[in-house]
Amino acid sequence: MRKRTVFAVSMLVFVGAFLSACFGNGNEEKATSSFGSGMDKFVKLKMIMPGDESPRMREFVDNELNDRLKKDLNMELDLTYIPWANYQQKLEMILSTGEKYDLFWYGTPFVSGYMSQGYIQPLDDLLERFGPDLIANIPNENFKLHRIEDKQWAIPSQAFTSAGKFTSVLVRQDLLEAVGMTEIGTIADLEAFYEKMHGKDPSYYGYLETDRGLDILWREITDKNYTMLDERQLFAVDEDSGELVNYVESELYKQTVKLRESWVVKGIIDKNLVGNPAAKIDQENAGKLLFRVGAVSRAMENWQTAQKADPKARLREYYLSPNKPKYITAPSNEAYMIPVAAENPERAMKFMNWILKSKENYMYIIYGVEGKDYEIDNGKIRLLTNDQLMYEWMWRNTNYFTAPTFVDDKLVDDMLRNDDNAKISKLFGFHFNEEPVKSELAKVLTVYKEKFEPINFGLVGYDEGYADAIHSLKKAGLDRVYEEVRSQYEAFRKKTRDEHE
Template structure:
């Protein structure tokens, strides 16, 4: 009987160990600090500051050893090469445990098998994540009923990437107060350039088309993804081929005009790092906004120019704004991760308390920051963990150097906003992945020069479109329309 009982207990233990799914491997229910020590390998974009390196190696890892028995091992990849090098690491199965990227990339990485589902891990180790991040945010990263990423940001987001961020101090220096039109931007550049030609107008030609849409069209459109081929008409609900629209022609002609005026410097186009370098040097007059970019980039701007002020504006300010992604920030766990449970524990730890949140973002009180009248006074110019990746309305505190008007803009940004018809839609690219790859190759060669204003729309568009069609553009669009129609029908049935 004893032998039989022993066999039964072994069988039950084996079933329990093997029955776990969705990344939730069984870990003994012991205090987290008593779990085996691991180094959590994390990929991050940008450049690690001197203080961040010191902070991680000392104060942060000391705290994490006590709380979770882990240490963080960061690999930073410069922004200009982040996508390329990240995908190389994922495709070759390098043993990283966690990485960040934007929400639009979740679907592609899921279809390529780069990332693992997180439902089991989230259920077991993510109580504070689900407590502090709204359920709607989590839906963004759900595909086929499973969770594939953690939407780490929980803040205002309507109209993201449709505003323009300007150097407010320079705007006021040339006798202007705000920006409402394309003509205002052009006048700002003209006046500033007359005073000091070392300033650049606008280098961000890889996006920003939606900034201009607000004025150039009476309708409201939202891009399907960052590739900027297709958009949804928010009024009719129809998916449109943006490149074949009259709106594309209007945007292209504005860009051509900006090259002629010098607002877009054609000598810097093609250098992905140029906009970052010029912004870091305090030489960029305006760029695409992102609801809270005026706050996020202020530290960098003031490092170059202590008197710098930033503010975001919407062209056609009375027009509606749409919420496509309440969190554009997504933390994912690679399929090849060796420590997925600890990765989830770490993410949960960040939002477990305001103390943890403040510590990893702002560092040590009295050394890296101090509190003044309910605001954060930064004592170092070195960036620690990117605040925007984890910005949470439950814990948010504004920095002292950010103008109160900027904070008011952010907090009121979602007032009267509407949910985009694309909310929650994920395009499965597998059925047309070969055609899409060919289309994007043609797009890069033929359309990007038009987008940047380097070649004329009238002279180049028909040839570019014919090449795109030959590559399989219509097949890609048809498959997208089919999937989107199914998505809308399903959403209307609920």
């Protein structure tokens, strides 16, 4: 708590204002403003989100939502959407130049990097003062995910099932059944699905993201259990031994990219879509993609978009080698951060807290106005508009979750039971501090993008390009980066073991 010396007021008033600021009493703005923090001042909260803003989202924010926020938080939301294909590049430009934004979203793997680059501010004080409902509705383990050097750097907004996230395959179930298949459990099943559907209608694309999804294939390619360290796809952890693995120098890497090569030959990976995120998203939105990387509940999340393109569309998620264990690496991949340049950090935290303050608020910002945007039918949500509002998956919370009517009960049950018998990953809670090898890592990632991504995509053959690629990567400093990651990881493992003894 920040402490201020208060003159010309009685101790009674001081104590009353102090308690009000800490715990709230229905007049939080007024009570906090007695400390001079400016919480009684009307503000415009500038927020950045990924995606394409729908017409209804703009209308909702400008009207109903801002009317509500003016009443409840004495603020209005100034929401800027950046298309997914350009989100990282444009977001980092905004952060690096210190533009005055108050709040933004990105995935968990980016938190430590943005912290080390000085883009974001610690949230401990703000969370303690203005985030009681966040703390009440998000498990403590989720918060630990974003604690680095004993400080909280992000709010893990999602609190839901998460085992095996990004290691499942999302499939157009209706099309799978249309070619006489019922489920996916192997790589051969995926290949057969593509061949049968493409033979029936060549306008459809097979698709497993080429910029990620390697670890989906690991479930079948190897008998071991590996978890990718992060989205850079350089290193992995052997969950059985606890060993850090230099993935790009492993036999597993060779087997995985050779499979990708064969998929280019077969047409499953389309050369016209590789390396063009916008084109891939366009094809998905047009209902032309047969499968992609799943995310535990992506079938439910993408159902609305799929049915907008094709009213008969149904989605389902599957794991290859379904009897292998799933691991919880991060209980939430969603992270809301406050930039160091934010002009309204207190209001940003109060806004996040407001979302989880009640189910009414939660439903309002995600689904809009009851009777206009949605209705409740036998305990489920029936959407009355196809326009996306706030992304539900970014705030999905077990305490408030309500299933949509378009998803059958079995799919919901599978999703809610996803974490049954899951295992905690050896990587849970590990954050790599890039600072000691910042220069080498930058060079390594530049070479990786130039030399390794075409191999990952299947466009350059392993036999043709690997020797030069790994030589260039080592010259850039791969070994130095690996040793630093391994050293930090081993220290983390020792600390974790010591804490549990």
